[in-house]
Every structure is written in C-alpha cells, then in structure tokens.
Amino acid sequence: MQAGEIPVHAALNADVETDVCIVGAGIAGITTAYLLLKEGKSVIVLDDGPIGGGQTARTTAHLSNAIDDRYTEIESWHGQDGARLAAESHTAAIDKIEAIVNREGIDCDFERLDGFLFSPAETGPELLESEFQAARRAGVANVVLVQTSPIYSFDTGVCLRFPRQGQFHPRKYLAGLTNAIRAMGGRIFTETRAEKIECGPPTRVTTHQNFTITASDVVVATNSPFNDFVTMHTKQAPYMSYVLGFRVPCGTVARALFWDTEDPYHYVRLQNLPADTAAGEPRGESLTEELLIVGGEDHKTGQANDADERYARLEAWTRERFPMAGARCSQWSGQVLETIDGLAYIGRNPLDGPNIFIATGDSGQGMTHGTIAGILLTDLITERENPWASLYDPARKTLGAAERFVKENVNVALQYGAWVTGSDVHSTRDIVPGSGAVVRRGLTKIAAYRDETGSLHECSAVCPHLGCIVQWNANESTWDCPCHGSRFDKQGALLCGPANRDLAALDPVVLPLESPLLAGL
Numbered sequence: 001m002q003a004g005e006i007p008v009h010a011a012l013n014a015d016v017e018t019d020v021c022i023v024g025a026g027i028a029g030i031t032t033a034y035l036l037l038k039e040g041k042s043v044i045v046l047d048d049g050p051i052g053g054g055q056t057a058r059t060t061a062h063l064s065n066a067i068d069d070r071y072t073e074i075e076s077w078h079g080q081d082g083a084r085l086a087a088e089s090h091t092a093a094i095d096k097i098e099a100i101v102n103r104e105g106i107d108c109d110f111e112r113l114d115g116f117l118f119s120p121a122e123t124g125p126e127l128l129e130s131e132f133q134a135a136r137r138a139g140v141a142n143v144v145l146v147q148t149s150p151i152y153s154f155d156t157g158v159c160l161r162f163p164r165q166g167q168f169h170p171r172k173y174l175a176g177l178t179n180a181i182r183a184m185g186g187r188i189f190t191e192t193r194a195e196k197i198e199c200g201p202p203t204r205v206t207t208h209q210n211f212t213i214t215a216s217d218v219v220v221a222t223n224s225p226f227n228d229f230v231t232m233h234t235k236q237a238p239y240m241s242y243v244l245g246f247r248v249p250c251g252t253v254a255r256a257l258f259w260d261t262e263d264p265y266h267y268v269r270l271q272n273l274p275a276d277t278a279a280g281e282p283r284g285e286s287l288t289e290e291l292l293i294v295g296g297e298d299h300k301t302g303q304a305n306d307a308d309e310r311y312a313r314l315e316a317w318t319r320e321r322f323p324m325a326g327a328r329c330s331q332w333s334g335q336v337l338e339t340i341d342g343l344a345y346i347g348r349n350p351l352d353g354p355n356i357f358i359a360t361g362d363s364g365q366g367m368t369h370g371t372i373a374g375i376l377l378t379d380l381i382t383e384r385e386n387p388w389a390s391l392y393d394p395a396r397k398t399l400g401a402a403e404r405f406v407k408e409n410v411n412v413a414l415q416y417g418a419w420v421t422g423s424d425v426h427s428t429r430d431i432v433p434g435s436g437a438v439v440r441r442g443l444t445k446i447a448a449y450r451d452e453t454g455s456l457h458e459c460s461a462v463c464p465h466l467g468c469i470v471q472w473n474a475n476e477s478t479w480d481c482p483c484h485g486s487r488f489d490k491q492g493a494l495l496c497g498p499a500n501r502d503l504a505a506l507d508p509v510v511l512p513l514e515s516p517l518l519a520g521l
C-alpha cells in the first residue's frame, strides 16, 4: 500500500447510462473493464472505496498456474478435462497480464520466474510425485521434479519446479490499467457504493446516494457478491491470511516463488524496495536490500483472535529457513475466499437475470482468477464461446466436493451458537482503550468499542447479512463475521461484504428472514 499511486476519482453524482456497469475496482473489476473497452463497449466502474483498496491491496501477487489446491484435488473434483482447462486458463491469465503490461507500458515490476512447491521433511516424496503426475496430465508440460530448490539456507528436499510463473506489484498494475481505461473513455466512480441491482428491463444499479446506472449488463466484482444472499456463500468460505516483510541483502535469496504443502501452507517471494527506504542510496531501486515476503497462518475469518501468535510463528518459520532475514519491516493480513472445489466462480449469477454476472471465490489465486474473470466475462458479454465457461460457472455442481460443502456449512451453522453464549467481558468497563468486545444485553448482543480517549461506541453485533454474531479482531481493530466473512470497522461501518450495510445502531434486533437461525439450523 506504500507504493503504486492510483489516480483519484470522484463519486457518482448523477444518473447515467452505459453498456456495462462493473461494481468493484479490484483486479477482477478493473481487468474486466479494460478488456470490455477494448471490445468497444462503454463501461462504468463503481467502487465504494478507492481503486484497488480491497484485497488487491493486500495480496502477495504470486502469478501462478500451480493451483493452490493442487492438481490432484482439482482432477478429483473436476476430472482430467477440468484440470486441463484450469491449467490452461491460469497459464493464459499470466500471459494476458504480461501482454497488457507490454502493450500499455505499465511499470509494475512484472517479471517471469520459477515457482517451487516443497513438502515438510516428514511428508515423504509421494505427495509431490503424485502432484507432478497430475500437473503433467493437466497439460503443465514444463513442470519438473527436482532434487532441491534454490533456497540454499535450508534443504527443501525434492520439490516441483513450475517454470514461467510471474510476480508484479498489483497496485502499480492497477494504476496502469486505470490510465488505459480512462484513455479509452471508461468512466470510474469511487466512494460510490452499489446498494441494489434490478435485472429489469431496464437493468439498473442504484447507489447509496440514490443515483442510478442503467446498463445492458452488470458485473459484480466485489470479491464477495452482495447481490447473492445465500447460494454462493454456502459454496465458499472466508479465511484470514497473515504476511510479514523482512529486509534481506540483495542476492541472498533466489528470485523465485515458493510454497509448501503444509496446512495452512506458507508462501514466499521477493519484492524490490524503493531506494529511499534503504539508508544512503540514490533514488530509484535499492541496490543493497530487497523485501522478503512470507505469508501463511490462515484461519477462518472471525474464528481466531491471536494474530500476534500467528505473526510470531511466521517469523520463527522464516528465521529458521532464511537466516539472512533482517528487521521485520511490514506486516498485514487479508481475506481469501476458498471455494469448495478449488476454483473461482465466474459467470452468470445463479437465480438472477441472464445479464447479471459475478466473479468471486478467488481461492487464494485472485490475481489469475481475477484476470480469467476479465477474459471470460468479456466473452460472455460479447456472446463469444469460451471453453472455460462451464468450469467456472457459478451454478456448477461438483459432486466430489460434497464433503467440503458439508464441513464448511456445519461450521457456519455452529457459529449461530454465539447467540446463546455470554459476553466476552464481565462488563464494558473491562474494555481497555483501543479495544472491543462483544457483550450480551438481554436477548441480543452488542459490539462495544472503547476508543483511545476512553469513550465507548456501541452498535449491534448482529451481522446484517444473515444474522451471525460478529467477533472483535484486535489485529486490525475490526468486527469480523465468522459465517461468510463480512467485516466492519471499529465503529460498525461496512468494510467488505457479503453484507451490504453497516452494523445497526442500537435498535431492537430483527434477524434477516433468510437467517439459518430462523430456518431452524
């Protein structure tokens, strides 16, 4: 977030018309806008924050066709043909990013490099051998099994090398795409929340300030779709992931992407540092230090509040393997949406009009999935055949994924138990400045936050999506919903959906009718 100046845009302040209205200006929405403009469509993009202020600002931006859920699983869920199309589409996404970077001359640190997948010593070589075979069957012809990785400070043992992966700086990339969109006549409005979509005719998006966008097609690229209340959210689950950045002397860590097969897994890459952050260097890129980025320690959103311990474990993991790691100089967390069958949902929104599209379920690979969304949605909207359409269809049924579906939804149902438990603290007097806690008040629960001056701010702890009780996240000072990942700031203002409004002021609480609690779960 410290780099990549993205042009600032005004909020929408009039009713407008366009061919396609895109809600969400992360990598999925902005890529879709860019590719549709190239096809001659008129496009309007709305975002309730700045461009690239969502999960795209928090990514580590590994660009990879080594699928996170692994080819063995993808093949078992989607068959050999599905795995082949998954490999083809992720490979095409990296190629598309490279082509756009070159065509638009975007200075975003894009580079091609190898990716290495390794296993903890106790796992044995079988897992990687079967992954190697599955990747080859999926058509990843250049993947090879090698005796070790180029991390010379520790022995990874046998690992898989995936050539021609990529990395870039996502905000710099979005800045370049935004300039290209504006040059082609695309219109972007920030600080503009879409509140309602009517599929029509006419198809209309209504904003929080009651302006309307009339469009032939609408794309909801809000990471988690706010226009789908239940269906999609039973098929994907939100996980928080944690990242640390360390200074390392240039050249001491190989420039490559690294992942392991632990659960949750670790992910590693390097990033150039601007020179002025390294003492005494001339402007430009640092010649002496770079940033080692290490992520992992995922857990379900709203179901753990122990970030300090997670960062400490991540740091210990890093120092054991990368003894050259210097000072810890950055840390952040963010949310990924894991689907039950390892691939994103991109296409027509189920149970909606034929001209309402969604892109969601990044599965930790939102850079490539967001780019696939741009390619696939452009084809669907311009009525071109696309071989990936069924694989990514949001309405697909994946029989082999029933176990994951049941596990995630039982987990969600259990979260409603928070309605009958007590308070996090004995009394709101026990909440220290700068902290929050959920407290019981009669039949309902309150999200209470005490600010640094000692004033108490209270709002309902009931998530306006489907009525789960939000939990305090001390790491980010947010209220996080443990059911489907809606998040709110310390005073209850919406940060991300699927909820589409703030936590309620303290009026009597009414559960949304669709709540599983009312449906007897």
Ligand SMILES: Cc1cc2nc3c(=O)[nH]c(=O)nc-3n(C[C@H](O)[C@H](O)[C@H](O)COP(=O)(O)OP(=O)(O)OC[C@H]3O[C@@H](n4cnc5c(N)ncnc54)[C@H](O)[C@@H]3O)c2cc1C
Residues within 6 Å of the ligand: 023, 024, 025, 026, 027, 028, 029, 046, 047, 048, 049, 050, 051, 052, 053, 054, 055, 056, 057, 058, 059, 060, 061, 062, 063, 064, 192, 193, 194, 195, 221, 222, 223, 226, 241, 242, 243, 267, 295, 333, 334, 335, 336, 359, 362, 363, 364, 365, 366, 367, 368, 369, 370, 496, 497, 500
């Ligand atoms: C720690 C971490 C590491 C990651 N590492 C990788 C990686 O190495 N490789 C990879 O491929 N992926 C990675 N990901 C995943 C990737 O970052 C995301 O999947 C991707 O950025 C999602 O992009 P998006 O466009 O779908 O959503 P976002 O970037 O979240 O954009 C959605 C936008 O919609 C806006 N919005 C929401 N609701 C509304 C509304 N009602 N009206 C208007 N606007 C709205 C939001 O403000 C936001 O700007 C990582 C994610 C995290 C958190």
Ligand code: FES
Residues within 6 Å of the ligand: 463, 464, 465, 466, 467, 468, 481, 482, 483, 484, 485, 486, 497, 498, 499
């Ligand atoms: S996000 Fe679904 S109930 Fe909160």
